[in-house]
Amino acid sequence: MAGTIKPRDARELRQAVEWALNEGVTLDVRGSGSKLDIGKPMRCDQVLDLSGVSGIVDYAPEELVVTLRAGTPLREVEALLAQRKQMLAFEPPDLGPLLGRAPGEGTLVGTIMGNFAGPRRLSAGAARDHLLGFSGVNGRGEAFKSGGRVMKNVTGYDLSKLLAGSWGTLAVLDEVSVKVLPAPDQTRTLLLLGVDDAVAVKAMCAAMGSPYEVSGAAHVGDRTALRVEGFAPSVEARVKGLRDLFPDAKMEELGTLESRAFWREVRDAVPLGADADDAVWRISSAPSDGAAVVARIKAAQPFAKAFYDWSGGLIWLALPARDDADHQVVRAGLLGHATLIRAPEKVRAAVPVFQPLPPALAALSARVKDSFDPKGLFNPGRMAGV
Amino acid sequence: MQMPPLDPDILARRGEIVAALKAIVPGEGVIDDIDSMRPFECDALSAYRQLPLVVVLPETVDQVSAILRYCQDHKVKVVPRGAGTSLSGGSMPVGDAILLGMAKFNRILEVDYANRCARVQPGVTNLGVTNAVESEGFYYAPDPSSQIACSIGGNVAENSGGVHCLKYGLTTNNLLGLELVLMNGEVVRLGGRHLDSGGYDLLGLMTGSEGLLGVVTEVTVRLLRKPSTARAVLLGFPTEAGAADCVAAVIASGIIPGGMEMMDKDAIQCAENFVGAGYPLDAEGLLIVELDGPAVEVDYLVARVEEIAKGRGATTCRVSRDEQERVLFWAGRKAAFPAVGQITPDYMCLDGSVPRGRLVEVLGEIRRMSRKHGLRVVNVFHAGDGNLHPLILFDANDPDELHRAEQFGADILRLCVRVGGVLTGEHGVGIEKRDLMNVQFTDTDLDQQMRVKCAFDPDHLLNPGKVFPQLRRCAELGRVVVHHNKIPFPDIPRF
Structure with a gap:
């Protein structure tokens, strides 16, 4: 010691x-x-x-x-x-x-x-x-x-x-x-409901490319969350603009307090719902590649869990415990970097933790x-x- | 300005070096006759001039790599150059060094709107990036005032800013990736379309390294969506303190304007005579506050800024009514340097940054120095982030005036450091502030920076004579001093 x-x-x-x-x-x-x-x-x-x-x-x-x-x-x-x-x-x-x-x-x-x-x-x-x-x-x-x-x-x-x-x-x-x-004075979150990963990434990229100054774009389960922050009149106008971007989507809104709680959980990777012995990865890729990266990993490891932040550019991934943490699967063909955030000491000793x-x-x-x-x-x- | 002594051996081998470069870059890419090299003898710090050993203008990454490898093998120095708009002599040639011009790397390789980024060659101009994406409603945020001419590669080297830094950041906050060639010819890619790095953030280190670490051959920049509305507010104050208070109050109220510029009385007058922007000639301090975003937000913020300004004693308060008027409000500020050029044979532009709270005190002290040195000074600055641009007026044909201007400039920069600021906010150290680095840094601070340089360029061949007042040999810097009289340090708590 x-x-x-x-x-x-x-x-x-x-x-x-x-x-x-x-x-x-x-x-x-x-x-x-x-x-x-x-x-x-x-x-x-x-x-x-x-x-x-x-x-x-x-x-x-x-x-x-x-x-x-x-x-x-x-x-x-x-x-x-x-x-x-x-x-x-x-x-x-x-x-x-x-x-x-x-x-x-x-x-x-x-x-x-x-x-x-x-x-x-x-x-x-x-x-x-x-x-x-x-x-x-x-x-x-x-x-x-x-x-x-x-x-x-x-x-x-x-x-x-x-x-x-x-x-x-x-x-x-x-x-x-x-x-x-x-x-920010106020925070509002627009939730697009019933969205699959590929559509979500497109929606998040479209929102980020809009003039509505989106300050958070995450996709959890089948819900895509877009955050708008600032002074009240501005938030109001920008949320409306965002809604108009997705005329066919089913939507919900979170107010300031609910939004804060929601994004705090996204921040801390709570929505990943990782089991206690899962290996947890944090992957940074081009946002538009996000859904494809996860699809590729899920094809090899069907029990993978994932959610997206940073408009699809940050993937939080949980994989069932294995001695190699599936590092080759995670990193195969990845244009970006993957960090093994959580795994037992002997796994971290055996595999490259950083890209x-x-x-x-x-x-x-x-x-x-x-x-x-x-x-x-x-x-x-x-x-x-x- | 003292530059490192020329190496007679290199000068003697000039013919051989030129021939080697011609073998790497065929055709007109090697310029070795004196008359044709003239246009390259200085950058925008034109008081200092020097012909390079030879100019080479490569067109491919392979050529850049071959040139650097040759230079490393034969111990030949290299000065990289973008558009040559450095205000600190960052790309000033060195007599026994090759000038490596990157102007032919002038293509936009790819625009990726989904990921809001563009991959461009380093010789593309700053404005060229925005021009290429404007039709889709996007732009590249850093906007140094030389943006028509300056290159993206140069922006990376200098970590260039502009009037919108407070809200949108400097170059370093707006890059995603780089390709660069190391002095040994190795080609390395940093970043890409993703955010952050899995290893050390060498992209961040490269940005602002003033061409001393590697030669950038490709840049991936972040693109931003253009704000839908921008309006400028022109605020005149009867005192400079009133204007400075207003800046602090705006920020303390939670507003981060797109731009917040300040001019002193002399600058207001010069700019008004030159452009006729309608600036209030009775004001001692003028603020231009730009607010951008959705129209309702801009309206709301304009009203709040007006209210704050009136509470701080503003005597003029005008809001731009349309785009034409907004551009006119800025025209005076943007033309401040040439406007000052109209009333003096020469001027020296300084670039210190200070904590905003010390602005008024610093201005007062600069005036006192102005009387002491017997030279006029005009002040414009990026008030939002405390970045000063005092312009010292002088006549370079009068050696005594040039000398006094240099002394005055050095005094101002020492003052900036004394009040908790820094020598340069956005123009770079180059040769201009090189000999003042010891004012801000200790020898140990500088040694650590030089050791980083050694990790990239162990023979100090890349952009010699810049940034560091005295280069120490890497072998000497690399020694580790271990004291063998072992000290137990019993006074530190242990468990």
Whole structure:
């Protein structure tokens, strides 16, 4: 059982990494640990627990930016923003229950490290699009920063993009600045009823290509959901416009509160209805390919369950437990990427969790990793295969 | 502007290098006589000029790959160039480097409306993308003011912005995929029509890397549906503070306008004399607020913005009545640079970003510096996102004025960093701000960035002399210092 080292501030964090470098100790870097079970299983010498480096550093609502420490719980950030009617527009999911944990445990920085995003990914971007800057420690034990606290910044390489989605393998962050946006006044959801997958994908793509600023497009079962948000008169007009797009469809509408509950469930992959021992995949493809991807998988694995977000471009997939998690079936001919979000440790050890890269890209990614963490101290092997 | 010393060995081998390039790119794709190379001697930062070693204009990805592999093998430097509209000298030639022009990559390969994206070659102009999809009601959102001329490949290199960034993001938020050629000739594809990446987000890293990491040969851009309505509101304020307060109040009220621009009194006057847009000449600060979306939403937001502006003491408040008037309101702002060009032999355009809350203080300080340096300054800026464009007026024929203008510009950028901002919001570092990078970054910050560069280009052959004040050798950067006096760090809690 590895010991835990728990720094209380940026200085101690740097000391901890310096110590690890000197001792040749590998680190399992975690915030709250809510996403521990995503990625390749690791064998680390020590746990580096960031939950002690926590708290809001600065929040400037009129600047649309919040600065916080790495261990700050996501729910604390969201509660703060809600007081000023603002939000993290990329809708950070809470995958706790999907992963067999309690809800509401994650940190914002953990969400950023997985580059997660909810339904609004379509119109507002992912975590990567909202990380304005950070400071942290690289694998040489050096404190460094990138980006800033302003909206527009092209000074030097955009290392924020690289850190978002790096699963803690490049650097240990101590502080981030994140863009925030006004929360919508009202939300309305138009449900198209009795729609099959192929028709649903066409309908979602048509809605996304309409001028009605759809901020969520999901397909669950035989219902296709289109979300419209904003100021009341605008929401009213846009919902009407959307209805007119589908003159022959059977429709229902959800109001603001029902909509919020519905999209929260979509965000957290609740509609997947995965059984406790199912393997769960998250597939990103071109939206228009979504239904075909699922049809191909279902042809090989009839017990597959799936639902669509991001206009068909995000597929949540549950497959009956198998030693290889059907990874070849899932990835065969896929133009995009598939991540095995949930599977037992021995399955994750055996199959590529992240989408395998072509050799030139894999070699380049390895050199990039090396440029931050040459001794492989941080989360060794977590993204193996990438 | 100090550039790296020329390598006499490369200069001596020029004939051999030209012959090798001609073997890769047949016909007129290699330009090696001095007169024909003249048009390439500078980009839009035209105060600095330099002839390249030779110009090569490839037409295929295979040619780009062969050129880069040759350059890597023979240690020849390469400067990539799109349309040459960089305001920071990002594509300025280097005397012992090949200038690799991508202008012949000018085709739109595919438009995919279902997935709202287009696959284009890097030499296509920014406006060319919008023009190609406009008939179907779509557009490409980032709109730098050079959009008629600037290329998509250049936009990727610089992470270009425009007046609509606050709502629609910069280039980096509007890309789905890239194909690029690495310095070793390898061709790599990033992204595609899907969102995000399964591995490291190299697409995000490439965007804004100023041509130092690879040469982009294909770009997949996101297309957006054109808003059905757009209206502009012209707001004049008796003080700059009033205008700045109004910007903050609009955003605090939950409105993100499509664009929100501010001009100071001198800029208002210059633009009005040049275009006759009907700007209020008595105002100290002018805002142009553009609201877009469905007509009812725009009407609703216009009314709210008017109300907020009046509460902040606006003395002029005009709403565009039709498309013609909206375009007229913008015409003055869009012509602000040439308008300033009418009243001065030369001007220097700066590009710092600051937190919006410090805007008024920064403007006051810029005026004080203007008196100190004895040079006039005119201010236009993207107020919504705190991106300043102070224009320093000077005469380049007077060496002392040029020198003072450079000093003044550097002072403004230092001020931006001091108040919590950055050196450049959208124009890039290039050669222009290269030597100020240490104001914003520590040596450690810059070393980390250079190590990333080493992962792509271990011999520093790609776009040398740009972005980094001093390039350190990759071998030296790669060393890991391990302190052998082992420290236990007993003061950190452990379990």
